[in-house]
Amino acid sequence: xxxxAIIYKLEHMRKTIITFCVILSSIATSFSQEEExxxxxxxPVTDKGIGFVNSKGEIVIPADQFSFVYSSxxxxxxxxxxxxxxxxxxxxxxxxxPLFEVFCCDNGPDxxxxxxxxxxxxxxxxxxxxxxxxxxxxxxxxxxxFQECGYAIFCTGGKKVNCNxxxxxxxxxxxxxxxxxxxxxxxxxxxxxxGNASGFIVDGKHVTIEDILxxxxx
Numbered sequence: 001x002x003x004x005a006i007i008y009k010l011e012h013m014r015k016t017i018i019t020f021c022v023i024l025s026s027i028a029t030s031f032s033q034e035e036e037x038x039x040x041x042x043x044p045v046t047d048k049g050i051g052f053v054n055s056k057g058e059i060v061i062p063a064d065q066f067s068f069v070y071s072s073x074x075x076x077x078x079x080x081x082x083x084x085x086x087x088x089x090x091x092x093x094x095x096x097x098p099l100f101e102v103f104c105c106d107n108g109p110d111x112x113x114x115x116x117x118x119x120x121x122x123x124x125x126x127x128x129x130x131x132x133x134x135x136x137x138x139x140x141x142x143x144x145x146f147q148e149c150g151y152a153i154f155c156t157g158g159k160k161v162n163c164n165x166x167x168x169x170x171x172x173x174x175x176x177x178x179x180x181x182x183x184x185x186x187x188x189x190x191x192x193x194x195g196n197a198s199g200f201i202v203d204g205k206h207v208t209i210e211d212i213l214x215x216x217x218x
Contacts, residue, residue, distance in 0.1 A: 038074040038094070052078070061096045070109050077132040079109040088120070091132060099132050107168075114146040114182070126184070136184035142172040143180070144197040151179050151209050153197065156190040179209060188212060 038052035038060055049063040052074050063069065070089070071078035077091045079102055089102045089109045103110040103118035103125060110117040116127040116135055126138030127146075143154040158175025162168070177195030179188035194201035199208040209215070 040069055040072050040074070040078075060094075061092075065096065075130075077130060091119075091128065093132055100128060100134065102128075110145070114148065114150065116146060116182075118143065118145065135182075136180075139184075140180075141175060144195070146182065147198055147209060149209055149213075149215055150182055151187065151213065153177055153195045153199070153209070154180050154186075154190075155195060179212065 036054055038054060040063075041050050041053045041057075041059075042048065043050050049066075049069055051059045051063040052061040053059050061074070065083060066080045067083045068081040069078065070080065074092075074094065077093060077099065079089055080092055081089060082098070086098050086101065089104050090098045091100055091102055091109075092098055101120045103120055105111065105118075110119075112130060116129050119126055119128045119134065119138060121138035124138040125140045125143045126134060127136040127143075128134045140154040141156055141158060144152055146152045155172060155175040155177050158172050160170050161173045162170045176190035177192045177200060178186055178190040181187050192200040192202065196206075199206055199211065201207075
């Protein structure tokens with residue numbers, strides 16, 4: 001092989017390696033930016049929100065599209081109220097796209113319990129996780145948060161009844177109450193008349209989920 005051919009081959013290999021390194025660097029940078037936790041920033045003068053920013057202080061998601069932001073950080077999702085568009089509290093992704101409506105509890109988004117929180121779709125309730133994934137499709141008229149035992153109380157039928165308080169609290173009355181597991185499978189069909197977060201009222205006494213399912217309390 002001639003000297004020129006060897007030089008050409010080495011130069012070609014050098015360019016190939018450089019191109020490969022650039023591609024890897026680009027992928028790494030993109031991945032890093034995608035995974036970076038964004039912080040909701042306020043203007044130090046006006047104290048108004050300016051949006052979710054990255055570690056460089058660059059605005060990734062401007063605040064002007066929201067009427068209120070509940071989340072101080074955004075890893076995969078954040079909870080907001082839109083100025084225009086869908087009504088209610090919504091979870092958004094890193095592109096500020098609305099994913100689903102979040103159940104409002106105590107004037108804010110439902111707090112995650114056992115890794116999931118309640119969501120609403122077409123008047124039915126289900127569950128999603130902090131990755132922005134719907135883990136139990138909305139299908140229940142009402143459902144309480146999951147308890148430490150890994151089960152939740154749900155209701156078929158019933159209705160929302162306002163408590164006539166200044167903070168607009170309400171309760172769910174009527175219907176029949178049962179139990180679901182973390183997969184959304186019904187493990188106790190709607191049977192009882194009075195359900196709450198951790199069990200049922202039976203003959204004037206509170207009976208827990210553990211009692212009903214014969215579980216040993218941790």
